[in-house]
Amino acid sequence: MPVSARRSDLCALLAALGFWLGAALPAAAAPERVVSMNLCTDQMAMLLAAPGQLVSVSHLAADPMSSAMADAARAYPLNRGQAERIFLMKPDLVLAGSYTAQASVDMLRRLGIRVEVFPPETSFADARAHLRRMGRLLEREAEAAAMIADFDARLAALRARSPDLRPEAVLYGAGGYTSGNATLAGEILDAAGYTNLAAALGRAGGGALALEELVLARPDLVVTPRRYGGQSRSEALLDHPALRRVAQGHRARSGARWVCGTPHLLGAVAGLVRLREAGR
């Protein structure tokens, strides 16, 4: 009886050891061939990866309309997110966004490839958490920690320049969509020393804002996005004579730096801070 008990203890111990080894071993080695298929993971990976570690980024990363690191991205082979192509790159880690085509992600997982999914960042806190997670995944924790510390220091310096009486700004996108406080763009406004008009107009979470309401609210700053090529009625709204009159001399453009949770966000904040300080 005691013998068999001891033997079963040993078996359990061995099984546990085997399980621990099995789980820990693949993660112990840093991934060597990383493929990113999402605009934001592209940029975080480019910022943090060791030389040669990142094999490919998405084609959006090379599009200056959306990517703050378009020049850097051109050094990498670009992918369009098709599972087949990515599989042929023989990655040992694939980085995807939660809005990346689910079918491609599932296919890659079925093929035995490790896929890590990042949701979009909606706050500076998300940006920090995602940089930290990216550092862990790429085994570049020290670099990530340094980047976050630098981010926080620069952000604090920019925030320290906020005035007591904050001017009002509104984020006005194609089709009259306004972004609320709980978005990256909302947090950029806040860090730059503006209050977001969306909250005052009852759209703290963002939503459609009629041009009439914007005109009556007379914001101190109207932030509109950069325009895509071609024509659309949604973007034509941003050329409406009434909006032009209200925003005359009080207009800023958002752009690629506003999109993803990387330290490039601070470039957007700094731009607005300079605009605000020049206006006084």
Added chain:
Amino acid sequence: MRPALLLPALALLVAGLFTVSLVTGPAALGLGESLSALVRGEGEAAVLVMREIRLPRALLGVMVGASLGLAGAAMQGYLRNPLAEPGLIGVTSSAALGAVLALQTGLAAAFALALPLSGLGGALVSVLILLMLAGPYGASLTLILAGIAVSALAGALMALVLNLSPNPYAAAEIVFWLLGSLADRSMVHVWLALPFMALGWTMLATLGRGLDALTLGEDAAGALGIRLGRMRLVLVLGVAASVGAATAVAGAIGFVGLVVPHLLRPLVGARPSRLLTASALGGAAMVLAADIAVRLIAPDRDLKLGVLTALVGAPLFLHLIWRTRRAGI
């Protein structure tokens, strides 16, 4: 109602709806405040809202509605068929295709008048095709079938152009071009469309006597000195100019030219010439009313005008088909 009273009553209705349209909107402006901003220019922001946002919207409602009502009445008079309506027979969707082409090729950005002009061009092509196919009497079946084909083709080409656009928002606007909306239009659009619409209205207004004569049949009209070939040309150009310009700025709004003449025909004593003016006013009233309703029903959704006009128009259309069928035409 006596015909003499009908036109003033309709004009009063349009004026009333125009005022309601001016004071309807998401911005919290009082009745007195908004009207004094509009007329006397008091209050900087309110003036901007009234003169640059709501006034063009209300003006376009009148202009677009009048164009569609008038074009419907004129085509029905000429073809002697109550189903001839710019939306149903594919004129508006062809005009929308023309406008979309002008916008997406960049022509409209380079040369502002290209927008109404290519709307006119699109409308012109479809009216010519329809008159060619339907013949002088406008047999219902041919007219409707040709209309379905032209609408489907124009709609498909429009979807193709918008899907191929490099602009990510363009494809989402297929619904605007198919159903029409007056949201966020500006005085720029009013000035772009007005000259073409005015030209179209003038041309269609001259058709009254000819249309009256046509009710007696083609031979009798010819004997009365009506030149049918010339009349047909004026009709085609008038419809194309007014509907083409209306669609280029407001999208394709259907059924206005069907519902309005149908409702007003008994009130004018079935005289096509009287129906023209009455239908222009009635069309203006209908589009204004629909545009007020979309703002009241779903203030922040940009509900499309064509949704409301179809809700009223489609049942009436079915009823007319039913009657036409029973009459054995």
